[in-house]
Amino acid sequence: MAGRVTKNRGYAVYLIPGVLASLGVIVVPLVMTVYYSFTKWTGVGDPRWVGLENYTRLFEDSLFWQSFGNIGLLVIAMAVVPTLLGLVLAAVLFDYVAKHFGDRWAGLFRSGYYLPQVLPVAVTGIVWSWILHPSYGALNQILNTVGLEGLAKNWLGDENYALYSVMGVMIWFQLGYPIVMFMSGLSRIDPSLYEAADLDGATWWQRFRKITVHMIRPEFYVVLVTTTIAALKIFAQVFVLTKGGPANSTMVPSYFAYENYFEKARVGYGSAISTVLTVLIVILAFLFLRLQHRSEELR
């Protein structure tokens, strides 16, 4: 039975295209960016080695800190709020709407809430930049019509409000994802668990906390980590809505890097920003994985 011995040999060739492609598109560019981050380079001519200069400048750059501070708020808008709100909404849809009004209604709500997720991010940005436009935007016109002129604002153009406006748009954009994920997780739960809780006279809230939240922990972690990383990477919405302005009030690391690469021709500096962002994302992802692993062991 020579076949037995060599059973798992000969598969390595199937990895060759994938490995070559990954080298060319991911590994080599990644290494090059890290190298650029130690140089001064405008994109033409040869990069000049400057050691850690980009990094020391970066950590003294208030704009860099501001862009990461803004990300902190965007994590709240893109990860924390949608996850918590999505959890409650998924439970209500699955457990209340589906039972009292039928699955069709639950499905309808789910699809409607999920809709923003399937649209191109740049397009949703256009939709909102129209709604929030100070003069011809729908929101201000509605406020004027109902007599609340005082509340009308330059939503994206006023540095005091721009970031909050972007946060609001991001909550709208993200909410559907946790709802769909959690509802699919809920469908895994054995209905007898709920029946047992009903027999014991548990209230809806008790059932929600003790069964629902507990059972969909795997989805909970997946949603939290993917949405947090999405927040760290946010680019298209900021590009379309505010371009990081006004007065850098909505600056985020990815746009900050883009600006340095392609508008200021400071490739070394842009590379340093991207490298820091990458390190942060990878660390966060592994922390989450550890956390998830541990919580699975506890169960």
Added chain:
Amino acid sequence: MTVLKEAPGQAVTTDAPEAAKHRNPVRFLVLAGLLVLLLLMVGPMLAVAVNAFKSPADYAANGPLSIPAELYWDGIVDFWNRVDFGQKLWNSFVTALAVSVLGVVLSILNAYALGIGRVKGRVWFLVFFLVANLLPQEVLVYPLYYISKEAGLYDSLIAIVIIFTVIQSAFGTYLLTSVYSEFPRELLDAAAVDGAGKWRTLWRVVVPVSGPTLAVLFTFFFIWTWNEFFLPLVFLVSNDNQTVPVALGVLQGDRMMDATTTSASALIGIVPAILFFLIFQRTLTRGIAAGAIK
């Protein structure tokens, strides 16, 4: 919320008037709350659809919430012609289709070696693909931009197809490997007994059996690539090569973009995405569930 303690249906005949009075307000409130939220979620798209069909004068006179005085197609038609939208749709379609096909093939090859072949160092390969998944595109963009310029692929859809094939297949490999590592061994052994080599086994046994998962991957790759913005923005600078999101995104803030034109542009960006959503809806829901248990 005491209502919920009772089994549904049980109360309907027995304690009708009292319980109904008690039950209806709660039900009504929940439903009303969910409907308001639904309106908030889809409202912006509805508003765009309504205002795309208004003439600028109609919008100026009646504001964003009125029904169009008449169906005014000029805004959409003008915008379509001005940006040559048919070309952009074609660019997006070709790119997304090529990436999804190539990305699925590359994922299959990788996952065949890692999940079924269990080649040496598979854990490290998986860690690599996981990390590749996480990388922000900003950390790859400048070298890719530089290399593609040197290779004469800058401002070409080919560069975008190559890059996204690799990026998407990192996710595909990761997901598909976990599916293939639980692939029924009997099927592989049966194929081996029949004298099929690894290549034949892959295409005759493994791929057909994992069809549903591959359909999910295909759908994801297609929609993700369609929606991509950052790298296409950097790479596709000339008008003829732009994809839908890039063409619409860069026009944002243009002086020619008034309220109705903006609505028109948003609407023609939304419609294809909604079509895909309707076409792929079942695969998508299944896929999101599959993603959760990877």
